[in-house]
Amino acid sequence: MTHLPGTPDYRPTTMEPKEVSLAAGLYTYAEFGTCVLAFLPIMATSSLRHRSDPTQRMPGRWMRRLGWLTSRLSPLWDFSVEGTAPADIGHRAYVVVSNHESTADPFLLTYLPWDMRWVAKEELFKVPVIGLAFQWSGDIPLRRGHGDSVRAVMDECKRSLTAGIPIMMFPEGTRSKHGELLPFRDGAFRLAIEAGVPILPLAIAGTKECRPKGSKWFGRARARVKVLEPISTEGMTLDDVASLRERARDAIADALPPLRASIGVVRRDPRAAPDGAPESADMQEATA
Numbered sequence: 001m002t003h004l005p006g007t008p009d010y011r012p013t014t015m016e017p018k019e020v021s022l023a024a025g026l027y028t029y030a031e032f033g034t035c036v037l038a039f040l041p042i043m044a045t046s047s048l049r050h051r052s053d054p055t056q057r058m059p060g061r062w063m064r065r066l067g068w069l070t071s072r073l074s075p076l077w078d079f080s081v082e083g084t085a086p087a088d089i090g091h092r093a094y095v096v097v098s099n100h101e102s103t104a105d106p107f108l109l110t111y112l113p114w115d116m117r118w119v120a121k122e123e124l125f126k127v128p129v130i131g132l133a134f135q136w137s138g139d140i141p142l143r144r145g146h147g148d149s150v151r152a153v154m155d156e157c158k159r160s161l162t163a164g165i166p167i168m169m170f171p172e173g174t175r176s177k178h179g180e181l182l183p184f185r186d187g188a189f190r191l192a193i194e195a196g197v198p199i200l201p202l203a204i205a206g207t208k209e210c211r212p213k214g215s216k217w218f219g220r221a222r223a224r225v226k227v228l229e230p231i232s233t234e235g236m237t238l239d240d241v242a243s244l245r246e247r248a249r250d251a252i253a254d255a256l257p258p259l260r261a262s263i264g265v266v267r268r269d270p271r272a273a274p275d276g277a278p279e280s281a282d283m284q285e286a287t288a
Helices: 022-049 057-073 105-109 122-126 132-135 147-165 186-194 236-263 281-288
Strands: 077-085 095-098 116-119 140-142 167-169 199-205 221-227
Touching: 022 057, 022 147, 022 236, 057 105, 057 116, 057 132, 057 140, 057 221, 077 105, 095 186, 105 116, 105 199, 105 221, 116 122, 116 147, 122 132, 140 147, 147 167, 147 186, 167 221, 186 199, 199 236
Parallel strands: 077 221, 095 167, 095 199, 116 140, 116 167
Antiparallel strands: 199 221
């Protein structure tokens, strides 16, 4: 196992919303836009050069470098990684799954020291300017609720896993409003069993304050991702999808309270019943 650099523990305290000055907010938007515009020519070139690579490793690295740099340059966010990564993740495929708190989650996950190919909703690839970065990132667009798109995404994920790169998915299918874990969808776990690769769960804490759901403004926050123990799918069949799904969800639910406490975040119990159904679904809804 490869040890990931950690940070000192913080005294657990309730994290109150922190006001961000207009100057800090405008600076964060400006540096993000500047970085995107600077990276686009490099990403376009990398995408063209590696268009036939099933791992899309190099285009993906440029996308993650962009996310890492913009978050590092922001005075508002303090990100860190805890836990250990599988020693073979540099050359072995995993299906990586995480809870989903905020649009800032992908920025935090760029701090993980390995390559991944992401499944992302198709709408992100159509956003002006930043959509070009998604198109040239090598990530996989999913048109939710369309069976043909779901099947194409699953096939592309299997092709990438066979080539040896991890696939990243958010099995809740949408962001949680209050910190409780939403029900996990089956898609990621069905994929792992069919491809014969392990599940690698991640627990994310603190990103909700970075970018609250429904807000277009940034918040000042500390966030951390913890790498949990992999879950083998060896010997499993599709009859085991539900038990694998719940095992991964339980691992994340168990990790969240102490992880949140370590950075001073107070949130609803992750096992609490959600206020409502998820606003969107991933592959399971389309393939059920």
